[in-house]
Amino acid sequence: MRAIVRRGWLVPRGRGAAVIFDSLDVSYGEMWGSYRGMTHPDPMSRALAARKHAAGKDYAVLLSARERPLALIEYWPRRMWRVYLFDDRSWCMQMIDFKPHGTGTLLAQQNVRWQFSDEHGFASGAWIAQETTTVSADGQVEVRSEFAAARGESAGPSQARTTGPSSDPVRRFPAPVEDFLCPAPEFGDWQVFAPFLAQQGHEPATTVVLRDVSVAEGSGPLRATDIEELFVPGACDTPEGPAVVEPADAGLLRITSGQLVVSDPGWITETPRTVTVPPGEFPVTLSLLRTPRGTSVAAAGVRFLDVPPSEWDMLLQPDEDLELLGEGQFYGVGVDTGTVAFLDATRTVLEDQLDEDLFEPLDKRLSVELPGTETEPNLIAFRAGQGDGTYPVWVGRTADGQVGCVVVDFQLRSSPRT
Incomplete structure (x- = not known):
């Protein structure tokens, strides 16, 4: 050379x-x-x-x-x-x-x-x-x-x-x-x-x-740990000190296409993070974390079956491979507006309406529903933990492989990895 x-x-x-x-x-x-x-x-x-x-x-x-x-x-x-x-x-x-x-x-x-x-x-x-x-x-x-x-x-x-x-x-x-x-x-x-x-x-x-220079392979990607415990009310410990968990109802999410999207409502890409679910109306629950400094959304979930999950999977896009993740790493929903939403794959979001209909109301509330129309399902958005970043999305499956629930964990009760 x-x-x-x-x-x-x-x-x-x-x-x-x-x-x-x-x-x-x-x-x-x-x-x-x-x-x-x-x-x-x-x-x-x-x-x-x-x-x-x-x-x-x-x-x-x-x-x-x-x-x-x-x-x-x-x-x-x-x-x-x-x-x-x-x-x-x-x-x-x-x-x-x-x-x-x-x-x-x-x-x-x-x-x-x-x-x-x-x-x-x-x-x-x-x-x-x-x-x-x-x-x-x-x-x-x-x-x-x-x-x-x-x-x-x-x-x-x-x-x-x-x-x-x-x-x-x-x-x-x-x-x-x-x-x-x-x-x-x-x-x-x-x-x-x-x-x-x-x-x-x-x-x-x-x-x-x-x-x-030797570096151990490690224990692999982030694993779902005590996801259901995120929604159990009562006192808990966090890296920031003691807190209290309070579940809160955020409304019913209507799914018509059989495809649930988890995305920042201000940045819905052509290939959003999507999972196949049954059509119908399903409850959305927030896990509120109350501390002396205020209240934050620690997690948000939508439940499709009244059956406890037997296993949890990370929600992946087609080009994502768990074998390419280091210890404690994860693929997740990217947040740039401090907000995450559950919505049907057919729901459209008009950018010029987001400020008035979604972001401004979220200044005073922890979640907002954008109602549907005769042809479109609704959308439920909520504050993303402590703001922008990337957060893991977990799919809880029953023993026969059905999707029982989907949860976004904002990692306020564990040490987040960025």
Whole structure:
């Protein structure tokens, strides 16, 4: 593999001892761009990362040596990669985006480098200079250099970076596209990215050995625990202290199509979280959690059968696979308006009526019913725990597999995982 062409002014300068390495510690975790520290905030096992890779799902790989991070590698859908490079101070100084180019190769399509005046500037993201190199598939190169406003001007570095640089020189030139290519790695073949570490002054040996940092597989995805207990009235303990549970009737939900949708009413997608249920009218119950600070909706459920569930399943969409979840993780209903609703799959929601008919009433109430019409079923919406986020939805099934109830758990009685 050839090194990426260096025609820019952002060249690493000596700051201390470069990291000379013949081995790299490899650990895996969820993707996160604002990396800090030596360990993943949300680690995963190598086996889970391998399953995600095979399924085309995102994950991250951390390469480190001598207890210093050298590169954070993110695998994105559509076989794209992003690599963050760190200098000898463990500062993230460079970001390279790779996209597939032909069979078995990656093109370094964009390379962004930063310079910072001091540690405070780095911590706040206030660079003094930024160089962005963009490469087309046929080798046309554009290098754009940006500089923060000089001292004494009206804008400080952080503000200058938002409002625009003080100068914006752009250079364009052709170059052999081969200079910007590297092999597309198979899972675990992270030596592919080792030569790029030299761009931050590090010195890889001719042969680099990879050593996996052991992370246990864990107990697997979040499991339904004491879901029915969420609706039992009386005193309970929560991570925030003692509370009192009070069930509350939220009305009857009418199902006509045999398909129940659980969704944020302000963001009903073309493929909402849906489960097959019997048609009819069914009671919706809220689990209210009362504390000295106020009352919140801890859970909401709709019951279809008066039979206790014999098992609970996570409500999944067709493209969701429990094997791709780490310990305690879950797929759930996404909330962006602080609200969740139960509704029939045929119910339409008019966006221009939501504020007046739903969101404004929920400022004063914990649940709201949008009545149906002669042709449409109703909708029952309720506040989502403590607001926006993602919450698990559980399907309670009878011994013969029928859906007996559906519950959204807002995780106020357990430690939520985000």
